[in-house]
Amino acid sequence: xxRMRYLPLTSSDRAxxxxxxxxxxxxxxxxxxxxxxxxxxxxxxxxxHASELAVERHMxxxxxxxxxxxxxxxxxxxxxYRHHVPASVDHLIQRGEFLTAYTPYQPEIAQGTxxxxxxxxxxxxxxxxxxxxxxxxxxxxTACWEAIGMARRITxxxxxxxxxxxxxxxxxxxxTMAKYTGDTLETGTPVLTAETDIDxxxxxxxxxxxxxxxxxxxxxxxxxxxxxxxxxxxxKKALLIAVVTEPVALGAVRSPGEMDADIVxxxxxxxxxxxxxxxxxxxxxxxxxxxxxxxxxxxxxETVDADGKRGFVLTxxxxxxxxxREKATSNICTNSGLCALAFSIHMTLLGEAGLRRxxxxxxxxxxxxxxxxxxxxxxxxxxxxxxxxxxIDLGREARPVVRTLAERGVLAGVSLGRLYPxxxxxxxxxxxxxxxxxxxxxxxxxxxxxxxxxx
Amino acid sequence: MTINQSxxxxxSPEANEASVPVTFTGNRALMLEExxxxxxxxxxxxxxxxxxxxxxxxRLGDLSRKDPIGLPGLSEPETVRxxxxxxxxxxxxxxxxxxxxxxxxxxxPRLNEKMARLPGFSDVHPLAPVDTVQGALxxxxxxxxxxxxxTGMTSVAMSPKAxxxxxxxxxxxxxxxxxxxxxxxxxxxxxxxxxHGTNPATAAxxxxxxxxIPATADGRVDTDALKARLGPDVAGVMITNPNTCGLFxxxxxxxxxxxxxxxxxxxxxxxxFNAIVGRVRPGxxxxxxxxxxxxxxxxxxxxxxxxxSGPVVFSEALTPFAPLPFVEKTGEGFRLVEEENxxxxxxxxxxxxxxxxxxxxxxxxxxTYILSHGADGLRQVAEDAVLNANYVLRSLENTLDAxxxxxxxxxxxxxxxxxGLAEGFSTIDVAKALIDEGFHPMTMYFPLVVHGAMxxxxxxxxxxxxxxxxxxxxxxxxxxxxxGDPSLKTAPHFAPRARLDETLAARKPVLVWKDKAx
Numbered sequence: 001x002x003r004m005r006y007l008p009l010t011s012s013d014r015a016x017x018x019x020x021x022x023x024x025x026x027x028x029x030x031x032x033x034x035x036x037x038x039x040x041x042x043x044x045x046x047x048x049h050a051s052e053l054a055v056e057r058h059m060x061x062x063x064x065x066x067x068x069x070x071x072x073x074x075x076x077x078x079x080x081y082r083h084h085v086p087a088s089v090d091h092l093i094q095r096g097e098f099l100t101a102y103t104p105y106q107p108e109i110a111q112g113t114x115x116x117x118x119x120x121x122x123x124x125x126x127x128x129x130x131x132x133x134x135x136x137x138x139x140x141x142t143a144c145w146e147a148i149g150m151a152r153r154i155t156x157x158x159x160x161x162x163x164x165x166x167x168x169x170x171x172x173x174x175x176t177m178a179k180y181t182g183d184t185l186e187t188g189t190p191v192l193t194a195e196t197d198i199d200x201x202x203x204x205x206x207x208x209x210x211x212x213x214x215x216x217x218x219x220x221x222x223x224x225x226x227x228x229x230x231x232x233x234x235x236k237k238a239l240l241i242a243v244v245t246e247p248v249a250l251g252a253v254r255s256p257g258e259m260d261a262d263i264v265x266x267x268x269x270x271x272x273x274x275x276x277x278x279x280x281x282x283x284x285x286x287x288x289x290x291x292x293x294x295x296x297x298x299x300x301x302e303t304v305d306a307d308g309k310r311g312f313v314l315t316x317x318x319x320x321x322x323x324x325r326e327k328a329t330s331n332i333c334t335n336s337g338l339c340a341l342a343f344s345i346h347m348t349l350l351g352e353a354g355l356r357r358x359x360x361x362x363x364x365x366x367x368x369x370x371x372x373x374x375x376x377x378x379x380x381x382x383x384x385x386x387x388x389x390x391x392i393d394l395g396r397e398a399r400p401v402v403r404t405l406a407e408r409g410v411l412a413g414v415s416l417g418r419l420y421p422x423x424x425x426x427x428x429x430x431x432x433x434x435x436x437x438x439x440x441x442x443x444x445x446x447x448x449x450x451x452x453x454x455x
Numbered sequence: 456m457t458i459n460q461s462x463x464x465x466x467s468p469e470a471n472e473a474s475v476p477v478t479f480t481g482n483r484a485l486m487l488e489e490x491x492x493x494x495x496x497x498x499x500x501x502x503x504x505x506x507x508x509x510x511x512x513x514r515l516g517d518l519s520r521k522d523p524i525g526l527p528g529l530s531e532p533e534t535v536r537x538x539x540x541x542x543x544x545x546x547x548x549x550x551x552x553x554x555x556x557x558x559x560x561x562x563x564p565r566l567n568e569k570m571a572r573l574p575g576f577s578d579v580h581p582l583a584p585v586d587t588v589q590g591a592l593x594x595x596x597x598x599x600x601x602x603x604x605x606t607g608m609t610s611v612a613m614s615p616k617a618x619x620x621x622x623x624x625x626x627x628x629x630x631x632x633x634x635x636x637x638x639x640x641x642x643x644x645x646x647x648x649x650x651h652g653t654n655p656a657t658a659a660x661x662x663x664x665x666x667x668i669p670a671t672a673d674g675r676v677d678t679d680a681l682k683a684r685l686g687p688d689v690a691g692v693m694i695t696n697p698n699t700c701g702l703f704x705x706x707x708x709x710x711x712x713x714x715x716x717x718x719x720x721x722x723x724x725x726x727x728f729n730a731i732v733g734r735v736r737p738g739x740x741x742x743x744x745x746x747x748x749x750x751x752x753x754x755x756x757x758x759x760x761x762x763x764s765g766p767v768v769f770s771e772a773l774t775p776f777a778p779l780p781f782v783e784k785t786g787e788g789f790r791l792v793e794e795e796n797x798x799x800x801x802x803x804x805x806x807x808x809x810x811x812x813x814x815x816x817x818x819x820x821x822x823t824y825i826l827s828h829g830a831d832g833l834r835q836v837a838e839d840a841v842l843n844a845n846y847v848l849r850s851l852e853n854t855l856d857a858x859x860x861x862x863x864x865x866x867x868x869x870x871x872x873x874x875g876l877a878e879g880f881s882t883i884d885v886a887k888a889l890i891d892e893g894f895h896p897m898t899m900y901f902p903l904v905v906h907g908a909m910x911x912x913x914x915x916x917x918x919x920x921x922x923x924x925x926x927x928x929x930x931x932x933x934x935x936x937x938x939g940d941p942s943l944k945t946a947p948h949f950a951p952r953a954r955l956d957e958t959l960a961a962r963k964p965v966l967v968w969k970d971k972a973x
Contacts, residue, residue, distance in 0.1 A: 004832045006564055006754075008918035009839050017846040017919065021864070026838045029845055029864040030734060032703035037739040042830035046604055049829035052566050059823055062597075063575025065590030067583065076580040079810055086503055088535055090572070093758075096549030097542035100563050102895075103760035104545075105555075107957075108950040109890055112545035113759035116538070119492050122967040126525045132966045138616035138762070141810035169810040172794065176778070176806030180630060180661045223518055253518040267810075276571075277591045278581030278811025279616065280762030292964065298760065302968075303960035306945065306953035315960040328656040338758025345538055348492050351528010354501035356520075360510030367512030385516035406584045414582045421795035436505065 004049055069275060069411065073442035075369075077389045077433025078219065078414040079140065079167050079245045080278065081270045083358075084437055089272050089345045093338055103298075103337070107313045108305075113337065114312035117300035120344040127250050127347075128264040129257020130286030135298040135314075136340040137283025140267025141173045144213065144243050146296045147263045147285065148174055151211035151239045152183060153294045159208045164188035164197045165218025167245060168419045174213075183210075189423050192393055192416075194384040196224040202232040209238040211263075216242050216256055217249055219419070220382060220431060221389035230260035239263060246270055247284065248435075249387040251359030263287045271350075272342030282339035292316065298335050358436055362388035366434040369443045373432065376447055378454045382429070389433040391416075394454060398430040401453055410449050486951060489540040493968045496527025502534050544951040545759070546895045552917055552925050554847075556868045556898035556910025557651070557699055559729045559751035564827065567754065567820035576819045581811035585791055591815065592789035595782045598822045599766075602747060605833065606728075607736025608768035612777045614813035618726060621746025621765025622657040622693070624778055624808060628744055628769065629691050629720045630661055631776040631805040638718065641690040647676045649700055649902040654693045654724060663690060670904045673862040674700035674870075678710055685717035695724035696740070697731065699902040700859055701844065701868035701910070711741025720744070720773065728752045729914070730841055730867035733834030743770040749814070753821035764817035775803040780812060839915035840867040843922060847911055850926045854933050858905055867914070873907025877939030882907040885929075885936050887954065890947035892928035 003010070009017075014026070023029055030038065042048065050058075069082050076082070093099065097112060104110030104117075117135045124133035137143035148160050160178075162171055162185055171187050178185050186204065188197070201212050212233050217223045226242060233240040242256030244266035256264045266284035273281055287295060293316065301315035350358060366388045373392055374381045382391040394401060399417035406412075416429035434443070481488045513519065529537060546553070553560035571577060579591055599611045612628075615621040626644070633641050644658040648667045655665040666684065669677045676694060692714055696704045704710070711721045723737050723745040729752040731737075737745050749755045749764040757763075769777055779801070780793040790796075791812075797804055828836060841864070848869035852860045856874035859865070873882045886896030886909070898910035911929075913922060935943055947953065 004828065004835060006562060006827070007832075007835060007839055007915055008921075009842070009915075013919040014839075014842060017842055021842075021845045021849045023845070023864065026842055029838075029841045029866075030703075032705045032863060032866075033731070033735050034705065034708055034740075037708065037735050039734055039736065039834075042834050043604060043733060043736075044830075046601065046830035047826070049832035050826055052827070055566060055823055055826045056570065058826060059570040059594075059819065060573060060575075062590040062594055063570075063573040065593065066575040066579045067587035068574045069578045069580055069583075070574060074580075076582055078582055080581055082578070082580070086531070088502075088531055092535065092538045092542075094568060095539065095542040097545040097547045098538075098759055099568075099756045100548035100560075101545045101759040102553065102555055102558060102560060102757045106546070106886070106890065106896055107955045108887070108947050108952045109546040109895065110544075110759075111951050112541035112543065115489070115491065115541055115544070116759075118966075118968065122493065123526060125967045136761070138620060139810060142616065142620070142808075167810065169807065172807040173809060176627070176808060179806070180627060182662070223516060225516075225518060250520070250524070252520060253515055254520050254522075255524075258522070274577050275580050276577055277579045277588065277815035279809070279814040280764070280816050282762075292966070299964070299966055301960040302965040303956045305955045309952060311952040311955045313955050313957050313960045315957065315966075316964060318961070327659070328652070335760050336762045337760035338756065339762055341538075341759065345534065347526060348496065348529050348537070349502035349531065349534050350526070351496060351501045352498035352524050352526040354503045354505075354528055355524070355526060357501075357505050357510065358503070361505055363515065364510045364512045367514055370514070383514070385514050385518070387515065403584050403586065406587050411580070411583060411587070418582060 072409050072411055073445045074411045075413045075432045075434060075446060076411055078419065078431050079267060080275055081246055081433060081435055082275055082437050083248065083270050083435050085272055085274060085346060086349050089342055092345050093342050098341055099338065104314060107311060111311060114300050116341055116344055118302060118312050120340045121300060123344060123347050124284050125286045127247060127255065128266065128284065128286040129255030130264050131289040132292055133284065133286035134295055135300050136335040137285050137297055138336060139279060139281040139283045140245055140265065141170045143265040143283030143285045144170045145174045145177050147241045147265045148183065148211060148213065149181065150263060150294050150296065151241060154291055155210045155237060155239060157208055157210040158182060159184045160210055161201055161204050161212045162187045163201060163214040163218065164190040165220060165222065166213055166215045166243060167219050170243065189420055189426065190220055192382050192426060192429050194382060196222050198224050198229050202229060205232050205236045205238055207236055209236055211239040211241050213241045213243060216244055217246060217387050217389065220391040221386040222383055223253060223385050223387060226256055226259040226261060241265065246388065248359050248362055251355040252363055252387060268343045272346035273339050280336060280339055282336040282343055361436045365436065365438050366390060369432060369434040372443050372447045376450045376454065379450065388435055389431060391429050391431050393428050394430055395428060397427045404453050405449055408449055410446055412446055487540045489537060491968055492527050492529060492537060496529045498523060498527060500528040500530060502529055502531040551893060552913060552921050553895045554897045554911045554913050554925065555895060556912040557726055559912060559914055561754055561914040562916035563754055563756040564824060566827065567823045570823045571816050571819040589788050592782045594818055594822055595812065596784060596789055598818050601825050602766055602768055605732060606745065606768045607738025609771045610769045610774040610777055612767045613781065614778060614809050615746065615765040615767055616809055616814060617761065617763030618746055618748045618765040619653040619657060621767045622653055622724065623660065624767045625722045625744035625746060626657050626661045627805045628773045628776040629722065631803065632720065632773055633690055635803060641688055643689045645681060645684060645689060645692040647694060649698055649904045650693060650695055651699065651724060651726065658693065674702050674859040675704055678706040681710060682713050685713060685719065689717060689719045691720035691722055693722040693724060695726060697727045697866035700870050700905065701865040702859060703866055707740045715741065726751060727867060730837055732837045733830060734837045738770065743773050749817045749821040754824045755817045755820040762814055762817065764814035776805050778806060778808045779804050836915050843913040843915060843917055844869050846922060847913055847926060851930060854930045868910055868912035870905055871909040872905050876936045880936045880939060880943065882909055884943040884946065885909065885932050887946040888932040888935065888943045889928060891949045892932065894925060894928060
């Protein structure tokens with residue numbers, strides 16, 4: 001083949017190097033591959049290399065087949081939220097020194113990543129209201145499962161109670177894993193009412209309960225004081241795990257840590273990361289000090305160098321797979337470093353004042369939308385309280401309505417039929433998320449479109 | 456050495472107060488010290504303007520936040536400067552050769568980044584109606600086709616979030632397949648002692664007990680020992696190929712046949728797929744499941760430790776057990792197979808591993824890379840990666856001990872040991888001195904089967920000139936280590952920090968910043 005743009009060796013380089021090696025051809029370097037498994041040429045049926053321009057055309061054509069959230073009135077949430085990300089965030093994460101670095105195993109030449117992680121851990125701990133936080137997880141759903149496993153190790157009990165308000169995909173992930181770890185999960189489906197299931201969970205806690213997992217705000221957008229639940233957990237020596245899928249909410253409401261949750265996990269996608277069709281995202285995980293040695297994932301810690309200067313290193317690695325192998329707290333190797341960086345930069349740009357204002361705007365927009373949509377004939381607002389996401393009852397099956405509205409260029413929300421297929425009692429529910437990116441016109445467009453479709 | 460009145464050790468052996476002044480700022484020209492955001496920001500400052508507008512309305516019940524959170528803010532210029540300064544304390548592929556063995560630190564093409572940021576990919580919600588995201592599903596489908604074809608396997612699970620998550624996916628599929636056969640009693644997974652630590656950790660997580668299989672003197676799995684251990688309690692094996700010594704497991708097909716005959720499955724750790732992409736299909740070696748690190752072989756950025764992406768290819772035997780969701784081509788377009796429609800033809804799936812569809816942002820990058828290289832280019836990738844590693848091996852085998860050099864060529868990485876270094880000198884001293892030479896060190900002390908292992912993986916994106924400079928530097932450092940040069944023990948001398956006290960960090964963990972005044 002002619003020169004490929006990502007491969008610097010020239011033909012004469014290759015020849016010269018082969019002679020240093022003492023090999024006749026590159027095939028000689030593959031002698032250990034059994035003859036039956038050697039491919040004699042490029043794999044058939046696949047295209048050969050292409051120019052940057054050709055690839056760009058191909059990918060752009062694929063991208064154009066998707067409806068872009070920013071092009072239409074957009075109200076989807078349920079675990080992934082569309083927020084405005086300042087331009088400098090994406091600029092900074094594309095600096096090659098961040099983008100093309102590795103896990104900071106050589107701390108002397110990775111202080112940039114390490115200091116950033118230390119700052120991230122502190123920001124996350126403060127936001128969640130926990131003593132400490134780790135250097136990030138894959139995403140919220142895997143962090144949620146890891147928290148359940150952590151509670152088992154701490155309490156030496158294996159029955160977890162999962163709130164019916166926990167994101168059904170998070171429940172699904174936990175169910176998959178529990179099949180193999182022997183944990184028992186008590187789960188349920190939500191009811192289309194303003195009340196959460198906190199009282200039922202309090203009643204269900206017993207001496208075998210390792211933890212209660214509650215989402216805050218929950219899948220229908222409801223929020224409730226977790227303090228009584230924490231007390232009930234602790235009375236039975238169980239842990240309270242709180243799950244936050246919309247961290248912006250914590251700019252407006254009390255954090256789970258303040259309400260005495262033991263482990264708080266979250267999906268950090270809202271800040272800095274973007275929608276990206278579901279990934280990569282960034283899992284947040286914090287806990288009380290006394291549990292840090294049972295935490296999965298990476299920790300960055302402060303220390304000093306040989307000259308006495310402050311520096312940062314990955315630490316407490318005796319919990320981890322590369323040291324402990326089969327006795328590790330988790331098999332996790334990577335975190336979500338670059339997404340954690342995006343989260344941290346966005347949070348630094350916002351600061352406390354910016355986050356609280358952003359949260360205030362989200363809430364005000366959501367209140368406005370809820371009031372307007374409640375006026376649509378046939379529509380009932382389910383929630384009494386909410387942050388930037390609430391559920392409405394359309395009085396008829398919501399899933400086809402969402403599809404019809406999408407055809408009209410309005411992405412109206414997530415139907416509960418999509419999340420809970422086969423649950424007839426939920427089929428009329430539509431979860432509507434309203435962030436700072438939604439305009440008054442967007443709300444009016446949605447309301448009018450709903451009026452027409454429901455008429 | 457003269458007395459250092461600053462109280463700090465000079466940062467190089469030649470340094471003394473006369474030639475290297477202590478600066479007022481602590482900075483050294485382009486090397487800029489940077490405080491923590493908690494020391495420079497405050498809770499009133501923000502770098503984000505929101506339009507005026509009322510924030511009235513409270514449906515928060517009695518949960519309104521009352522206490523401060525403690526989040527410092529910075530203006531945009533301060534933010535840009537803070538993170539730019541931090542970035543300059545990092546080594547990165549963009550700066551130079553990054554020979555971290557088993558990590559495949561190759562160039563990250565910028566077209567990948569541009570394509571991933573097209574709004575049609577970056578600004579699309581995972582729960583948007585399927586009819587509105589056909590392009591996204593098509594990306595997943597196209598990438599899946601490439602991965603299946605390049606590996607010679609039957610199917611691929613795209614959702615695992617990273618290599619270790621992919622291992623878990625493969626092991627859970629094996630477990631589900633065994634249970635389906637009524638052979639859930641098979642509890643043992645055999646793992647060679649040269650394996651990545653994630654292998655035994657993954658197997659143990661899934662409830663298997665792990666037994667080590669020894670390596671032979673030539674750095675490969677002891678096939679006889681492995682075969683001897685097979686039996687009715689063995690669920691399968693986890694083998695890395697090419698292995699972590701940088702060698703191709705010649706007997707893998709033979710091993711696979713034996714494992715299958717004994718009723719087990721073969722998991723292949725695909726971390727080192729870069730060495731064979733386009734030249735060998737793991738499916739031809741009898742592999743049942745293998746994860747592919749898109750951030751290694753397919754050039755998605757490592758990002759300082761993630762996000763990764765670890766799709767898992769499956770053989771026909773394990774395909775029915777693959778996780779949800781996945782993308783399927785229909786007559787009209789593409790659909791998602793999820794919990795609600797899995798029953799009709801995918802009822803044996805072991806379930807869901809992640810909330811949504813996997814690392815879409817990595818799929819767009821990997822597909823961009825794959826299309827750029829094509830079938831012929833990917834084959835050339837493997838050839839150049841192997842050529843570069845053998846060039847390093849042969850150029851240094853007379854300077855450093857190369858335990859497997861005599862047994863033939865290596866694959867994509869060359870391994871050396873610390874034998875022959877002066878008394879009291881070890882791999883870490885060589886590694887830290889390489890930092891002063893302007894390189895990221897190689898992987899140290901891994902795999903465990905080689906004493907003081909130094910695992911060098913140059914990748915195919917290094918020019919001969921870059922390799923020659925690296926070889927020269929490593930040879931020079933190795934000679935100093937053999938001669939017992941004491942300055943190696945205090946290396947690095949020119950990095951932003953000297954050696955850091957990791958023991959202190961672990962003994963008294965400081966994991967979050969606390970206001971010292973408080």
